[in-house]
Amino acid sequence: MKYSFLDVGFTYRTLKDDLDAAYHGLMDSGMYIGGDAVARFEAEFAEYCGAKHCIGVGNGLDALVLTMRAYGIGAGDEVIVPANTFIATWLAVAQVGATPVPVDADPATMNIDLDLVPDAITAQTRAIMPVHLYGQPVACEGLRALARTHDLKIIEDAAQAHGARDGNRRAGQLGDVAGFSFYPGKNLGAFGDGGAIVTDDDALAKSVRILGNYGSEVKYQHDHVGYNSRLDPLQAALLSVKLAKMDEWSTRRSEIADVYQSALAGTSGLTLPVVADGVHSAWHLYVVRTEDRAALQSALAERGVASAMHYPIANHKSGAFEEEFGHMSFPVTEEICRTCLSLPIGPHLSVEQAHEIAGHVKDATRSLA
């Protein structure tokens, strides 16, 4: 493919000297669990999000699981989740023994439909988990008011939304707490697994740190049935190097999205993503919708343009959840799963290449008409 969908090696090639230096520094330090590299990245990422605390954990799924455990959310409790999301959102709720209560997507933003959330609240609801899907933050002001009324927590799934903003607030500051992922393909990706919990809540920060460290605060004193889920110091050292480039890379993503939004506007048979007023997307993915997905995907491949699907199977139809949720109907989510196609976006592409890709998309669309 001439235009690859994702190139995680790009960041290594771009920052090779600094990343290699960070690697050698960490290896020489002899601190292979915890230590300065983790503390430093945690402080930097908290500051980046505008939050008080960042606690590094093993991955994004664990960030959500540990957060719910710390809140005491478990069997008999319900957590409101979007129907349209990566399956990890639902898995986290299921793993603590609680029940995910799915809410369909808004057809414009493809995020959780905020108008449908109030009706999903029951006496068992403990939390709402908005997902900033494809990098677009859910506008949380209304949710915060709703959560206050019903005494619910807002747990952001910010795995795709590093640096996304709702007004002046960044993801990580839109609810009570946020879970981030540093999976290599994410906007801030490590060179292996990694994740973080970001919050202003002192007590929660302390609890999740204890839970992720065998339920122990003082060595050999275990007061909770904890986990082992910590951010690897080598990943932390490498993430610090990459964080310094985040703003530049986020700007590139926005520029590419702007090119697509204007060049592809009005293309017949193509529905473009809509960004809600007042929010700034981190543009983790650029997702269009088309009834001719398979044909468009192969016409693009013929022109050297890679594409992908996020996500082709709805969670309620997946093997893991079909038995319990398969009878439910989420028409907007099902339509997105059937028609979504993600075009290449990321710092590995230039603005010029984005124009070329947009040209190929228009060509390919016309060839199908």
Ligand SMILES: *Cc1c(COP(=O)(O)O)cnc(C)c1O
């Ligand atoms: C990637 C992702 C996760 C899970 O993160 P991992 O680090 O892979 O465990 C959770 N939610 C969403 C929306 C994601 O995209």
